[in-house]
Amino acid sequence: MSRAPDRLSSIGKLLLGAALLGWSAAIFPAASPARAEEPAVNVPKPPSVSVVKAQTGTLAETILMTGTLVARDEVLVGAEIDGLAIIELLAEEGDRVERGQVLARLSRDMLDAQAAQNRASITRAAAAIAQARNQIAEANANARQADAAFDRVRTLQDRGNASQESLEQREAAALVARARVAVAEDALRLAQADKDLAEAQQREIDVRIGRTQIKAPAAGIISRREAKLGALVSSGGEPLFRIIGNGTIEVEADVPETSLARLRVGQPAQVRPAGMTEPVPARVRLVSPEVDRTSRLGRVRLSVDEVPGLAVGAFARGAVEVDRREGTLVPLSAVLNRPEGPVIQVVRDGVVETRPVTVGLKAEGKAEIRNGLTPGEDVIAVSGTFVRGGDRVTPVPQSPAASAIQTSSIP
Structure with missing residues (x-):
């Protein structure tokens, strides 16, 4: 009877131990499976930079200037006679005229009267x-007759058939006849001189009548008309017309003396007049050999191709x-200027490499690299930032258009 309670006690202890073991497993799970599920550590990505490829191309260096449109040869047309009124205008501003074309006419009534009077004198x-x-x-x-009579009397006198008085009378008559010939010849020369004078006066009047027609001395375009109907002209007054010789217009500009030394006659140029959206082809025609001592500027003239819309003074x-x-x-x-010289930053296999370079021309937001760079290499678009x-970086290719926009914002 005593063994039964002992057996029951042993079974109870076993059940209690199993229960306690299960409760501890639920509260404290195994550590080894938990460590197997922990995530791996992430490696940081290198920073991204914009890169562009070095390219082979043509670069043109230009000198910028501002100026004014002027006539290459301005022809002044004025009156060559005084005191006559303008009675007719035959040309207006903007008209193209030829050499010798009549631009205006002056009153000629008085000159016509003088011409008529002078023709009467002629x-x-x-x-x-x-x-x-x-x-x-x-x-x-009469002189021949008098000489013949004198010869007859002299013959008779030699023969003794005529008196000395008759001889002297015939001799005097011959001398008077020859004097009258000389007077008549002088009268002819005087009349001829009067005619020559009248003809010279007529030529002068004809010249003055011709000057009543104001003519263009050269072909071109009329840029200004000062002539007005009824106005009295004066040879020393303001020009009646201004003509752009042959219609040739140029740009006159002043440039610094440092730029003047690089300009040569014949160099190509582009001109953009005010109000025009498209540039006009031009060429350097004149480079002044003199620089203003005060402003240190020199004068340059650019010959512009003839296109509609060009206005002198614009x-x-x-x-x-x-x-x-x-x-x-x-x-x-992409060029970084340092005290020791210009450098660029090249990205090679994700690593930044700083290289010294030799820079040539700079224009249009680009720079020419003479030494230190090979076409096709990636360079950082904005160097040294x-x-x-x-440094390790992640290169991000940048389009040429974006690069141009970025560089154009740099002053």
Whole structure:
């Protein structure tokens, strides 16, 4: 009877131990499975930078200037006679005229009257010449007759048939006849001189009548008309018309002396006059050999192709191409200027490499790299901002258009 309670006690202890064991397993789970499910540690990604590829291309260096549209040769047309009124205008501003074309007419009534009076003087002088010639003919005839009579009397006197008084009378008559011939010849010369004077006066009047027509001395375009109907003209007054010789218009600009030394006659240029959206082709025609001592500026003239809409006096911008080269090009923002010289940052296999370079031309937001860079290499678009040589980066290709926008914002 005593063994039964002991057996029951042993079974109870076993059940109690099993229960306690299950409760502890539920509260304290195994550590080894939990460690197997922990996530792996992430490695940080290198920073992203914008890169562009170095390209082979042509770069043109230009000198910018501002100036004014002017006539290459301005022709001034004025009156060459005084005191006459303008009665007719035959040309207006903007008209293209030819050499010798009549632009205006002046009153010529008074000159026509003078011409008529002078023609009468010429006719009178011609009549006097004819009369003098007739008088010469008559005087010559009388002189021959008197000489013949004198010769007869002298012959008779030699024979003793005529007196000395008769001889002297015939001799005096011959001398008077020859004197009348000389007077008639002088009268002819006087009449001829009067006619020459009248003809010279007529030529002068004809010249003055011709000047009543104001003519263009050269072909071109009328830029200004000061002539007004009814106004009295003066040879020393303001020009009646201004003509752009041959219609040729230029840009006159002042440039600094440092830029003037690089300009040459014949260099190509582009001109953008005020109000025009498209540039106009041009060329350097004149580079002044003198620089103003005060402003240190020199004068340059650009010959502009003839296009509609050009107006003398208008503002214009010009760009002269002074150099053009072909080489390796990068954005200007990719060049970092340091005290020891310019450098660029190249990304190679995700690592930044800083290289010294030789920079050539700079224009259009680009720079020419003469040494230190090979076409096709990736360079950081904006150099020296956040990275240094040896840093690891993630290159992000940048389009050429975006690069141009970025560099154009740099002053």
